[in-house]
Amino acid sequence: MQHILHDSRRFMKTNMVAIVAYFVPLFLLPFSLYLFSIILRRSSDDRKKLPAGSRGWPVLGENLKFAHSPEKFVTEKMSKHSPDIFQTSLLGEKMATFCGAKGNKFLFSNENKLFASWWPQSLRKVLWFPQTNSTYNRILHRDVLSPEALKKFVPVMDALAREHMTRHWRPNTVVKVLPLSKIYTFELACRLFMSVVDPRRVKKIYDPFSEVTRGILSVPVDLPGTAYRRAIRAGGFIRAELMRIVEQRRKEMQRDFLSKMVMLRDEDGDFLNEKKICNEIIVMLLASYDTTSSAITGVINHLAQFPHIYNEVFKEQMAIAESKGPGELLTWDDIEKMKYSWNVARESLRLMPPAVGAFREATTEFTYAGFTIPKGWKTFWTVHSTHKNPDCFPEPERFDPSRFEGSGPAPYTFVPFGGGPRMCPGKEYARLELLVMMHNVVTRFRLEKTIPNEKIVYHATSTPVHGLPLRLHPHQK
Ligand code: HEM
Numbered sequence: 001m002q003h004i005l006h007d008s009r010r011f012m013k014t015n016m017v018a019i020v021a022y023f024v025p026l027f028l029l030p031f032s033l034y035l036f037s038i039i040l041r042r043s044s045d046d047r048k049k050l051p052a053g054s055r056g057w058p059v060l061g062e063n064l065k066f067a068h069s070p071e072k073f074v075t076e077k078m079s080k081h082s083p084d085i086f087q088t089s090l091l092g093e094k095m096a097t098f099c100g101a102k103g104n105k106f107l108f109s110n111e112n113k114l115f116a117s118w119w120p121q122s123l124r125k126v127l128w129f130p131q132t133n134s135t136y137n138r139i140l141h142r143d144v145l146s147p148e149a150l151k152k153f154v155p156v157m158d159a160l161a162r163e164h165m166t167r168h169w170r171p172n173t174v175v176k177v178l179p180l181s182k183i184y185t186f187e188l189a190c191r192l193f194m195s196v197v198d199p200r201r202v203k204k205i206y207d208p209f210s211e212v213t214r215g216i217l218s219v220p221v222d223l224p225g226t227a228y229r230r231a232i233r234a235g236g237f238i239r240a241e242l243m244r245i246v247e248q249r250r251k252e253m254q255r256d257f258l259s260k261m262v263m264l265r266d267e268d269g270d271f272l273n274e275k276k277i278c279n280e281i282i283v284m285l286l287a288s289y290d291t292t293s294s295a296i297t298g299v300i301n302h303l304a305q306f307p308h309i310y311n312e313v314f315k316e317q318m319a320i321a322e323s324k325g326p327g328e329l330l331t332w333d334d335i336e337k338m339k340y341s342w343n344v345a346r347e348s349l350r351l352m353p354p355a356v357g358a359f360r361e362a363t364t365e366f367t368y369a370g371f372t373i374p375k376g377w378k379t380f381w382t383v384h385s386t387h388k389n390p391d392c393f394p395e396p397e398r399f400d401p402s403r404f405e406g407s408g409p410a411p412y413t414f415v416p417f418g419g420g421p422r423m424c425p426g427k428e429y430a431r432l433e434l435l436v437m438m439h440n441v442v443t444r445f446r447l448e449k450t451i452p453n454e455k456i457v458y459h460a461t462s463t464p465v466h467g468l469p470l471r472l473h474p475h476q477k
Contacts (some may be wrong), residue, residue, distance in 0.1 A: 048372040051096050053077065053087035061089030063219055070356045070458055074099070074384035084369035091120040092220060093378040095359075098368070099385035101392060101412040106368060107360065107381045108412070108420025115360035117422065118378055122220035122228060126212055126235040127286065128279045144193075144260055150428050153192055155329035157433055160188050161440040169441070171474035174450055176467035177300050181293035181437070188433065189288050193281060194245055205241050205285075208234035213290050213460050235282075242278040250274065284426070291354040292430050294461040296437050297468055298352035299345050301454075302399055303438070304447035304470055309344055309401065314442050316340045321443045330436060338435045343401035345434050349416040350387045351399065352462040357382030358418055386413045445472040 056062035066073045066088075077086045078099050085103060088095050098107045107115060143149075164184050169175055186206050190196040196205075215231020222229055261277050272280070303310045320334050357380055365375045373379065388396040392413035393403065403409055417424035424430075441447070448471040454464045 048374070049370065051085045051087040051371040051373070052081040055087070055089040055094070059092065059221075060219055061092065063090055066090055067458070070382065071384045071388065074382050075388075078385060082369070085371055090378075090380070091122060093120075095378045095380050096362075096368075096371075096373050097380045097382060097385075099382070100389070101386055101410060103368075103385065104381055104412040104415055104419060107379065108418070108422075111360075111421045114362060114364060114366050115379060116363050118359045118361035120216075120220070120359065122218060122231075123216045125220065125222075126216050126228075126231045127282050128239075143264060145425055145429060147428075150432060151332040153429065154332050154335060154432055154436065156192060157188060157436040158330040158440070160184065160191065161436050165440055165444060169444070169472060171445070171472055174469050174471050176469050178293065178297045178464060178467040181296040181300075182289065184437070185293040185296070185433070186285070186289055189285050193284055194242075194249075196245065205238055208237045209285070209289060212238065212286070216286075216460075238282065239278055242281055243274055246274045246277050246281070287424070288426055288429065290461045292426075292433055294352070294354035294463065295345070295349060295430060295434055297464065298354070298462060299348045299434060299438060300441060300447065300470070301352070301449075301456075301464060301468055302344065302348045303442065304449045306399055309399065310442070310447070313341050313344055313438065317439050317442045320439065330439060334439075335432060335435055338439070340401065341435055341438050342431065343404040345431070345438065346404050346414070346416075347399055347401045350393065350403075350414055351397075352456060353383040353387060353416045354461045355416065355424075356384065356458075358422070381415075381418075383415055386415065389413075443475075445474060447471075448473060 054062070056065065062073070074097070077088065077097070080086075083100055085099060086097055088097060098104065161184065164180070164187075168180050168183075183206070186209065187199075187202055190202045190205065196202060211227075211230045211234035215227040215229075215234070218227045218231070220228055222232065261272065261280065264272050266272055266276070303313060316338060320330075320337055324330075324334075360379045360381075362373050362375055362377045362379060366373055386392045390396050392410065408414070412419060417427040417430075450469045450471055451466055454466055454468060456462055456464055
């Protein structure tokens with residue numbers, strides 16, 4: 001027995017040695033290869049001329065500096081490192097920021113060649129159903145934001161703007177423009193994108209939205225008490241509510257916007273499933289909410305600030321109002337007459353841009369302005385490298401709508417909606433909404449700021465710190 005045990009122990013020992021001798025190199029080999037590849041990559045990265053810049057703190061990167069003032073961040077980096085491109089670290093990623101009209105042109109013209117769309121992890125996790133791996137489906141742009149669809153939106157926008165004037169914009173009171181613009185924008189999106197009109201149902205989705213917008217561009221650290229954790233929870237709630245609406249609509253099959261989506265097919269010819277539709281709706285709600293309400297607030301801010309600009313807009317809008325019968329709603333043709341007002345809106349978008357820019361991923365290694373951008377790096381373009389750049393807009397701080405007369409600003413300098421194939425698909429929708437709101441406010445009231453030099457800060461979008469309180473003076477009849 002002893003002998004057998006001893007033999008078997010010796011046998012096991014010999015085998016263990018054999019096993020170890022066999023397996024250790026098996027594990028070590030890939031490990032050493034991995035180490036070797038890191039060293040190789042390091043040294044090849046060292047040989048490359050990467051864009052100059054800094055990466056800030058581990059994990060946090062330069063997020064805090066950027067969030068504090070994106071405009072200052074970009075301007076300082078451009079003058080310190082290069083007017084063409086600099087590197088930084090944002091949202092946990094190494095990032096090359098392309099600057100100036102040249103940088104915008106390069107990025108917008110190489111869409112799908114050198115760059116692919118990229119959405120930060122924080123945004124994806126908060127917003128979408130993870131299983132669907134969906135971001136944004138450009139079929140939507142073609143079908144549901146088509147010129148024919150947009151033409152039908154104008155009277156709906158006007159009807160809701162009038163409802164809002166009666167409900168919230170009372171003569172001789174002080175109103176806060178920013179929160180009111182947010183409610184209008186969101187109610188409009190719910191009405192147009194989902195036929196959800198019931199204010200209680202709108203409120204159910206609206207309330208968690210502010211949590212989402214606060215958390216999506218935060219550092220993605222999912223810990224109790226963080227804005228990111230709250231945004232994830234709010235995102236889950238919104239998805240559940242939207243799923244109920246989409247499922248119900250699929251059953252009813254009404255001929256509205258959402259029903260059109262229910263009938264859409266993806267690239268493989270399959271109908272979009274409910275989760276994908278929810279993802280699409282969330283993108284549309286989010287993309288239209290903060291941006292457009294900030295744009296409305298910006299325009300009204302400038303109208304209240306510059307009486308000579310207000311007077312010109314007033315003349316244009318009153319001529320349109322007087323051409324219409326009592327109670328007759330605005331149409332597409334009316335919008336086409338609002339030329340001066342649109343120049344004013346664009347000048348306001350230049351000085352108070354609602355979106356800072358957007359991200360991409362480099363799909364291959366390439367060089368730009370003498371610097372190497374390695375494959376897999378994230379890239380960023382930003383309105384702040386051109387909108388207030390005196391080379392693109394002389395006396396950039398001056399509010400001057402005439403910059404948009406004739407052929408307007410030089411190409412790739414005025415980019416509040418981006419450019420190239422990925423340009424914002426909601427640009428026309430935003431234009432209509434802005435002009436309809438300008439019409440409704442200006443034809444009813446003269447505007448007086450109660451805080452004359454209210455500070456504008458950046459909270460996910462350009463924001464007056466006190467929400468832009470205004471006194472509304474009705475016109476004398
Ligand atoms: C004044 C209001 C708005 C501004 C300033 C704005 C600005 C932008 C910008 C800068 C981008 C990024 C473009 C890029 O990736 O290069 C974008 C993307 C997008 N916007 Fe807008 N937007 C506005 C309103 C809207 C509205 C009303 C909608 C929907 C109805 C919308 C839907 C989208 C979508 C879906 C994308 C993603 C497009 C893609 O990745 O292909 N936006 N927007």
